[in-house]
Amino acid sequence: MAENRSDKNRKPRYTADRGMPGAFEGETVTRRGFMTGGALAAGGIASAAFALPALGFALAPMFTDGTVDRWQDVGPESDFNPTAYVPKVINTDPGVGEAGKATIYVRKFDPESDKPSPSDGGSDPIPYVVLSTRCVHLGCPVRYYQAPKRFVCPCHGGIYDFQGKVDGGPPVRPLDRFEARVTNGRVEVGERFSVNSELRRFSPRDPSNHLDGLWQYLYPARPST
Amino acid sequence: MSKLTPPLPKFLRPAPPRPSEKEPTPDIGEPNGKPGRADKLRESAGEGGAQVIGWLDERTGTSPFLRGFLFRKVPKGTNWFYSLGSATMFAFVSQAVTGVFLAMYYNPDATRAYESASYITNEVFAGELVRGMHKWGSTVMIVLLFLHMARTFVFGAYKYPRELNWVIGVVLLVLTLAMGLTGYLLPFDQRSYWATIVAVNLNASAPLIGPFLADFLRGGAEFSSVTITRFYALHMLLIPGLIAALIGAHLYLVAKLGTTAPPWLRAEKKELTKEEI
Structure with missing residues (x-):
């Protein structure tokens, strides 16, 4: 009984089953969803590409043992x-x-x-x-x-x-x-x-x-x- | 007619008439008193300032924004205590301005910092005044900040729906104190040096993260040549940027949520008439 109810509420897996116009056979991700995810991923990668090295640059002194081998x-x-x-x-x-x-x-x-x-x-x-x-x-x-x-x-x-x-x-x-x-x-x-x-x-x-x-x-x- | 006048730049030349229109207005007025194009330009020159503002306003929507931001309704009983936040922000702006100009003479190098600071005080015109304003202004800003916080607390202005603004305010408090800490090293005299040593070692006393925090602040295991540049970068770039951004968020929430009435003002109870009951 419970299973039936959750099945009813869940969105169909394939976009074609959701009645979307122009859906491809076997398509599970909408094009809008794919573009949104792609834009976010590209922005995230581009930001990480400068932010992570800069952060490492600033935080590096925390991870050195600081000993100087000098007499x-x-x-x-x-x-x-x-x-x-x-x-x-x-x-x-x-x-x-x-x-x-x-x-x-x-x-x-x-x-x-x-x-x-x-x-x-x-x-x-x-x-x-x-x-x-x-x-x-x-x-x-x-x-x-x-x-x-x-x-x-x-x-x-x-x-x-x-x-x-x-x-x-x-x-x-x-x-x-x-x-x-x-x-x-x-x-x-x-x-x-x-x-x-x-x-x-x-x-x-x-x-x-x-x-x-x-x-x-x-x-x-x-x-x- | 226009053939007789000296050649004007293209953008000043009259547009050719559309097919349905009559001959354009001539550049020079006719002797019989009919105004020409030049006369009209001369007339409108006086209104230039208003036109520029109007041009900008039409394209940016400034005046509806300012109307909502500056002329919003405030509760009855609003008094001088409500100016403490603006006073703190003014102190921040004055710190930012004097700080920018101090940076023109200051040299954040461990062997040069003290000399450049005393050069500002003793040699530069009005250097003593600008450095003094920055030094005493920092104390003023922190005092005002605590007064503003006390006002918010005593008036109960931190309650729903303004809790987030209280949280932002506390972050601003911590950042302002961090400004005080990082700025204290910059004169690089004995007092700054030893105060910073003690302050960094206080950070080191926190369990687990303390040693890492201290190494981050010092830029290594020992106080070294990068410590002062690090403090300088934190003091003039990172922390002020965060403070400015958070002040923006703080003000946005103030404008959006409005201010609270003082607690001694009770909501006016209207005597209900029998009909209303």
Whole structure:
């Protein structure tokens, strides 16, 4: 019964059965419908042809991992010791003038106070601890004070200890670090990486991105292409 | 007669008579006082302005449109609070005009932006005034926008059938705040730079989409030379275009739906007579 009713309401499949003048044998799409669909499809394809590349052009930076494979000299080994940080300036982007410069804090790795940290990602510890001054709360520059051996952020009062771990305030993880190596007696600084509160190594993340427990899955890494 | 006059351009020459017509009017009036073609042209020259407007109006249909748009009926009790929306739009227009002229001197290059901005302030004639109008005008626009929103809310003007206009208005609010954010970087002094760093990292704090949003705004993982050009393009092309289009939609709906009466005006109840009951 129900089937019969739906059959009655449905339009006939063939245009000839709908009583259209000039219908062809076996024709199911009207010419008007075909032309409308064709015009829409052509317009859609033409629009997509310029819009999609332009969109990709604008959105591409979201899908690059942003790491720069570049080593920068920050001075001879004799400049640094394990008990105090020395500020140095590196260039993160030469194209922006002063805005492309960043201050980093460098000290020698101390095998005793720095318990063999997983931050090196292997058995070979990074010979220098190089901390970024970018506060991981919202990105203001932190400053190191030698007397309390603390890093303090001027914006919202974030405090980090001698290893760069959070000691107070709003920051969500320790200060970011940089790769470091020694070549011909000179210290060189490489790419940035982030660490969680156990100093486990992660790819570079933005400030305010948590990296502990389940939080780390809410702030995905940049896709490497 | 016309053979004696200097040759006129073809379009000024009189059309040849149709077979049923008489001889055309001569170019120069006859001594007996009968006006010629030149006299008629001279007479109609004074009405040129009106004729041009009439010509345009006949072909565009402007006056029926303006009659409906500008001379529509408004409810009793309409007052100065109803001008806040127009005031906001005027602030937008003033931002657009001053912004266009600032763009003539401004250089969105990370190493040149600060210098070009201080050049506008210190060297260009009236540069301090135009830049000042743009800077303070942005604050004025946001204040007016919130007042307009408060008026709409308090008067209940967001209710049926005007809900869509409220939604468009909220999008306009967000876009205007985005204008404030993107414009703040452009002077490229210490305050702009660090404020933008903080603002982008605030965007990065959103779960899942945050890191992508921040990379989109910065144009990469680090603040770089493309960040300022990106903000400049958003600030002067993309967002203003969207705002202008949405203002058009907003105004269309205002004209179509009309405005609401203030809430303190009650509908006048007519005492019904016995016959009407």
